[in-house]
Amino acid sequence: MKLSNLVDKNFENIQEFVNTANSRLDAIISITNNSHAIAADAVTAMICENQDSLNSKNSVNTTNKMSVCLRDGEIIIRYVTYLLITNDESIFEKSCLKDLKNTYISLGVPLENAIRVVELIRDSTISDIKTTINLTNHNKHIMSDLIDETKIYFEKIINLLM
Secondary structure, X not given: OHHHXXXXXXXXXXXXXXXXXXXXXXXXXXXXXXXXXXXXXXXXHHHHHOHHHHHOOOOOOOHHHHHHHHHHHHHHHHHHHHHHHHOOOOHHHHOHHHHHHHHHHHHOOOHHHHHHHHHHHHHHHHHHHHHHOOOOHHHHHXXXXXXXXXXXXXXXXXXXXX
């Protein structure tokens, strides 16, 4: 009898892991599929919010600066999805993320604009998570965990830009 209880409990644990993994992967796939739109919308929104910056010397209105912002936005999303799968924060030391600040400074992109883009990407990513996960009672916990993790990872990226 004890062996069957143990087998039942292990089966329940495995089933919960699979259910959690599927929801997590569904959210990550959706974020990845929407990464270009998320990044492009964030850069566009930042420019709309900061009309004055378009006329200054340190604006992001050149093609070169816009391309870098868009590219980096998509890269940031890829790193966040990687982190959501692996929880391997050593990526911050091994990746180009640690050099983002210097890249933007050398291009003349105001850091407050770069930070705002990352904030907007974070907000869109969280919105994507909320719309992707089917809300059952069990999945509310998964969604809450994913959102908390997402906020933490984006905050660490923002701190790299400060």
